[in-house]
Amino acid sequence: MPTSDGLPIGALSRRTGLAVSAIRHYEKLGLLKPWRNAGGQRRYERADIRRLSFVMIAQNLGLSLTEIREVLSGLPGGRTPTPEDWTRISEGLRSHLDQRIRTLEKLRDDLDGCIGCGCLSLPRCALYNPQDRAARHGAGPRYLMGDSPES
Structure with missing residues (x-):
């Protein structure tokens, strides 16, 4: 159940810097779950701004969209994630980041070969x-x- 009037997709696009087509793509992949207002228009929660920001950051960290969807599935629906929610998620990403760091260090150290x-x-x-x-x-x-x- 929506907690407000929601954001139209254009507003979400402006707030995140993402193209509307990218937002729709993420929706198709299950990264976002908009709802429809009485007029049938998509509406997004304000928390979706954070979700999309997380998607962009996680992609920069090397996570696939499938991995990102799995991580986001641990966030609560119907409410804005708390700092504790984000802490739990970031702790879960540590092993992925540690492996990426090891890989980059190996690349740096073995690049001459x-x-x-x-x-x-x-x-x-x-x-x-x-x-x-x-x-x-x-x-x-x-x-x-x-x-x-x-x-």
Whole structure:
């Protein structure tokens, strides 16, 4: 149940700096759950401004939209998230960020043995693809395409 008259999509776009098409895309992915007013127009909660800000920040941190949707599913519906809600979520992201930091440090330390092309086709790429592990996922730059080195 909405807690106010809600924000129209144009206002949400202006407040977040996101294009209306991006907001609709995020809605289709389940990152936002607008409601409809009596006239059938989409309306968004003010808390959606924070949700979209989080989406943009999380993408900059390297999270996929699927991962972001999972994280956001832990936020309460129908009310603005509290500082405690955000603390819980940020603590949950620590392991992801720690892994990203380790990966970036390894890249920095091993860069002289890799030109950073992302090809992952070299059978003996010591940095990203030792023993050509990525080949089992198929052709192309598998890790850049979303495959995980751990999978």
